[in-house]
Amino acid sequence: MKGKFGLALGFALSLLATTSLAEAAEGPVKIGVLTDMSSLYSDSGGKGSQIAAEMAVADFGGSVLGQKIEVIGADHQNKPDIGANIARDWYDTQGVDVIADVPNSAVALAVQQITRDKNKIFLISGGGTSDLTGKACSPNSIHWTYDTYALAHGTAGAMVKQGGDSWFFITADYAFGHALERDATEEITHEGGKILGTVNAPLNTTDFSSFLLQAQASKAKIVGLANAGGDTKTSVKQAHEFGLTNSGQKLAGLLVNIDDVHALTLDIAQGLIFTEGFYWDANDETRAFAKRFMAKDGLMPSAYQAGVYSAVLHYLKAVKAVESKDTQKVLAKMHATKVDDFFSHGGYIREDGRMVHDMYLLQAKTPAESKGEWDLDKVLRVMPGDEVFRPLKDGGCPLVKS
Structure with missing residues (x-):
């Protein structure tokens, strides 16, 4: 009996170690907030969008798949070529899994194409053109907050x-x-x-x-x-x-x-x-989030910033549920799960990438x-x-x- 127990225990420990190694091999979940840090959209997005993403990570618990979640930010300067270069570098060399926000539709369209080519995930909050879920739609993007x-x-x-x-x-x-x-x-x-x-x-x-x-x-x-x-x-x-x-x-x-x-x-x-x-x-939930956000940013949250929080939180819940940051598994789970937070109760993601909410x-x-x-x-x-x-x-x- 002792021999059988020892074998079973050894197998369980081996399986646990294999799982931990697989999670570690994937690397930590890394979120890039690409936004306007210095120009005409910086109050609505900017550092506030990065703060919103960091709040979502903290509220989620700060880690997933056994590793700490990382958030980085950058300024696209409202130039599609700069935004595209940052996105490409983030995906190719910095291990970014998902890009969020991106006010300025011209930049968002450029980032959307690169995200699709690299098989990563794009959570659009600041970008507004309805073409993002129309003729330029992508299976790797979710348009979260609004559109034209x-x-x-x-x-x-x-x-x-x-x-x-x-x-x-x-x-x-x-x-x-x-x-x-x-x-x-x-x-x-x-x-x-x-x-x-x-x-x-x-x-x-x-x-x-x-x-x-x-x-x-x-x-x-x-x-x-x-x-x-x-x-x-x-x-x-x-x-x-x-x-x-x-x-x-x-x-x-x-x-x-x-x-x-x-x-x-x-x-x-x-x-x-x-x-x-x-x-x-709008209600007690939105007021509670706004109070916490304002303590960090000094301004009330814009729709862009609230959308970044909601989209990042929904993404992290999907990563945890599928126990992987595999792009297609995570996207499938996000599409299959209703959005439930202060931003939207019952919001859902359509096949064109539109998140539908009030x-x-x-x-x-x-x-x-x-x-x-x-x-x-x-x-x-x-x-x-x-x-x-x-x-x-x-x-x-x-x-x-x-």
């Missing part, structure tokens, strides 16, 4: 229904801006509105005067800002200085984050209607309505994900079975 279709469907659709049936666009001249204008135009015309004109503005421009003059001259009821980050702040401020809204025109911020409203102040931002994937003051139609409060520094927005409507995101059949993703 949802923004357009939420904001433009609501404003046309309120009588804003003529539009002029000021559009950021790169992939995100053009996709946002395109998706908003489709929604506006579908609802019976019309487009009176459009003008392209260089990314990170400091002078919107000529673009605003064209918008005023168009007599459009709505001036649609198909931009984001610092461009949104600058264009809204200068529209206020021009007295554009005093003449009866309204501004539609097609992508506005909490940090944008805070920087603008309610004196300027009041009345803006916009669509978000996350709002810090979105918020928000309006910036008046100064009189606000009860504190960050009491900036009110929820006009919670929009179900199946309603606000593009139908699976309409995206043109080659991965979708007809």
Whole structure:
């Protein structure tokens, strides 16, 4: 009996050692937060996105597969070639398994292709073009927080229904801006509105005067800002200085984050209607996360940052469940498991890579309505994900079975 017990014990220890060696051979899980650390999207993403990823790792427990989880960050400088080079180096030489965030759709599209080529995982929070789950979709990517279709469907659709049936666009001249204008135009015309004109503005421009003059001259009821980050702040401020809204025109911020409203102040931002994937003051769970995040970052979390947290946590849960960081096993588990956290309860990942969850139609409060520094927005409507995101059949993703 002793001999049989000894053999069994030896076999068990050998199996345990083999498993531990296999886990060690895979190396630690390594997460790269690729974002804008220094320019127009740095408040919405930036170091806050890295903090969000680190919070997710800490809340998960800090380790998986017997090893400590690592988080690194880098600045893509809003240049696709720089972002692509960082992604390639991370995958080839630094052992990164998953890249998260990537505001700037042009950079996100470049990183998406490299991620697919290297068979890694891309968790997109900051990048917005709906092409990421459309014609450019990838089996290795999950588009987590928002996209241009949802923004357009939420904001433009609501404003046309309120009588804003003529539009002029000021559009950021790169992939995100053009996709946002395109998706908003489709929604506006579908609802019976019309487009009176459009003008392209260089990314990170400091002078919107000529673009605003064209918008005023168009007599459009709505001036649609198909931009984001610092461009949104600058264009809204200068529209206020021009007295554009005093003449009866309204501004539609097609992508506005909490940090944008805070920087603008309610004196300027009041009345803006916009669509978000996350709002810090939506419920007790979001408020609890926001309080913890603000203690580390000094600002309330943006939708980008909250999305990074949620996506990274979901990824780590999948790694633990399949007991491997094998890309295809982890992706399959992520797709098969509903998202359950403060960001979304019941969110799910479609075959085109879209994570479907509720979105918020928000309006910036008046100064009189606000009860504190960050009491900036009110929820006009919670929009179900199946309603606000593009139908699976309409995206043109080659991965979708007809």
